[in-house]
Amino acid sequence: MVRVKNVEAVNSFYIIASKLLDSVKEKSVVKPIVDSERYITKIMESIDKYSIDVTFSTFLVLCDKWYKKSKNKIDVKMDTSKQIEHYKHYIDHTEKIAKMSPEVIEIGYDIRKITFPPQINSLEMVDSKNEFGVQCADLIASAISFMYNNENGKFAKFSKEIQESKLLQLSNANVLWPTHDVSPKALGMEDGKGINPIDFMYNNLNF
Incomplete structure (x- = not known):
């Protein structure tokens, strides 16, 4: 719905959301989604097709870990x-902000803190066929994605072989969600101390 922004996608989304609301006991989580239909035109005007895409946010988290x-x-x-x-x-x-103010700060809570401004010295888009490192990263990412998406499928045996290989034992791996740990304590989120990232962005960034 967010990516294509047409009437058919909107209608399909709310039909599914209504069915989900009818099928769950805890309706307080789903009902606001269903109720948002009355505001959907204004919502669509305020976002773009990548607003709920996790590529950029995941990229920033990985850069911060490195x-x-x-x-x-x-x-x-x-x-x-x-x-x-x-x-x-x-x-x-954010590079301009970093030049104006050298202060580096962590925003967010508990283990969900991220460095601001992003400590990226340079960013270059390259063709993977010309960069061995990018080819290697693509191979690793594709193997892991294949493993998680084919656990019970036609290639379950191959997926299991990937899972049991040295790939998941790499010492320099940075593991991101999802995880089977769901409690605040297991995730290291029970403290709750930190800087609200939304407030920080609102007060410090002007796009």
């Missing part, structure tokens, strides 16, 4: 991504 591991700003080379290209103005904007 920065904290290396203790240095990082140079990023990555395969061409429409989502990252779309949000590149954010990185450019």
Whole structure:
């Protein structure tokens, strides 16, 4: 619905949302989604097709993990991504802020803190066929994605072989959600201390 923004997609979304509401006992979580239909035109006007895409947010989290591991700003080379290209103005904007104010701060809560401004020294979109590192990363990411998406399918045996390989035992792996740990304590989120990222962005960024 968000990506295509046409009437058919909107109608389909709310039909499914209504069916979901009827099928669950805890309706307080789903009902606001169903009720949002009356505001959907204004909602669509205020967002773009990548607003709920997790590519950019995941990219920032990974960059932050590498920065904290290396203790240095990082140079990023990555395969061409429409989502990252779309949000590149954010990185450019934060680079300007970093030059005006060298202060580095962590925003967010508990283990969900991220460094601001993003400690990205440079960002270059490259063709994977010309970059061995990008080819290797693509191979690893594709193997892991295949493993998780084919556990019970036709290639279940191959998926299991990937799972039991050294791939998931790499010492420099950065594991992101999803995870089977769901409690605040298991996730390291029981403290609740930190800076509200929405408030911080509102007070400090002007796009």
